[in-house]
Amino acid sequence: MLFFRNNHNIKSYILSLHLEPHGYIYYDSSMKIGVYGLGRFGYFWSELLAGKFEVFAYNRSADKPCPENVKRCSRDELLNCDVIYLCVSISSFEKVLKSLSPDIKPDTLIVDTCSVKTYPASVMKSILQKDVSYLATHPMFGPDSGKNGVEGLPLVFCSGRCDKSVQQEWISSFQEFGLNVIEMSAEQHDREAAFTQGITHFVGRVLGELNLQSSEIGTVGYRSLLEIIEQTCNDPMQLFYDLQHYNPFNHDMRMQLMQSVDNTMHKFTDIDREESDL
């Protein structure tokens, strides 16, 4: 069973999708989805996908737990899947893809789930063989924000090297999970993410160093400030570094932020100087 759909091609993959009379799509139950990486997100993502597909998950070390509805598999079994979702850290993405690439079968679809998009898209384009398809996605949630279900949560979908109809099927499939699918280019994602996600994580880490406490005299604004720390400092530090480093627009964001900090700080240096001159 596990090897049943080995070496199928894109055409058979598309044929495995059927449209019911009212437009509801279901997938050939024999289509196998692989997930590389059982970290916090990989665990969550594979468990979600297993609600609809037959899902196999591979992790380099065997110590990570695997969801009950997902089959833990070997590297070879992963490479026999029709679609492989890569759920690895941004900084290990290139290394992982390079190690997999020689063994990826033609017509396999590789999908990344990184929180930056131009970098993994360009890595996939340069490393993957021409007969391997790829898509770039950013599921903007995880086990914390999705703990009560993923209904309405955003997933950014960047078109890649992949048959249009297959892309459309995946979009529909994500929508059936209740996700809010947002289509944009990888560059558009990163440009916008620098001044949303990037700045939030940066500010969160800055504030996280200050050991701020909840306070009886905390205002609504202060509670939002604590919320930022909570939303960013629980993520692994590696994610923070990777977000800043692999989004090409984050450097500019940091420079603008630093300039604004300097401008604002300078106002008080001036006032303090005027005071001491009096």
Added chain:
Amino acid sequence: MLFFRNNHNIKSYILSLHLEPHGYIYYDSSMKIGVYGLGRFGYFWSELLAGKFEVFAYNRSADKPCPENVKRCSRDELLNCDVIYLCVSISSFEKVLKSLSPDIKPDTLIVDTCSVKTYPASVMKSILQKDVSYLATHPMFGPDSGKNGVEGLPLVFCSGRCDKSVQQEWISSFQEFGLNVIEMSAEQHDREAAFTQGITHFVGRVLGELNLQSSEIGTVGYRSLLEIIEQTCNDPMQLFYDLQHYNPFNHDMRMQLMQSVDNTMHKFTDIDREESDL
């Protein structure tokens, strides 16, 4: 009527408070409350107090609107009030008090409403005649946060030079408005406010310079970040300067914040340098 309770003393003021059988306090309806300053907060505060007291409001210029239930008055009429709330900017507080002080009648109670506390408390202590009482308060709300009522909103109450029983009456009175009265020393307020209100306003102004927009791919954390801007940048710039300048603990907060920004920024300078060395 307006001059009826002229020159009454603290004792008569206390006697004007009556305890009903079930402990409910009501005030002598002839007790006159004055409000100096009809800015956004003075307007809001005088209107609130007028729900319980006879309130007179004075503003240096006549162009500011006055709530319907409040009587606009002259400077002399204001000085005939039993209690005078000062609703002026922190930076004009000393000047206003110096100009009023020679004409403040003995046994008048002066109450400040500034967003910092050690500074106005020390100004009142040094400027006011010994026979004039004072209290320092920080109503931590305004027309925006209190637009649907003040129930549960915090008011910081710092004991001043004032008869204990009068202080207790005011605390009870604020509680009857539904306010959450928090008693603490002026120093404790400022120390805590530096790392709640002070840092929030600083971060809000830094972010406010960056022209951030709401975004389809904005996360929960990013929405909190936009919330901080909204909660701080709508206030007058003068309040921001005053908060930073007149809270003696805000300088230290800014230094710690700057250090944390530098530490966090430095991490990426190091990474960028390592990259370019490769």
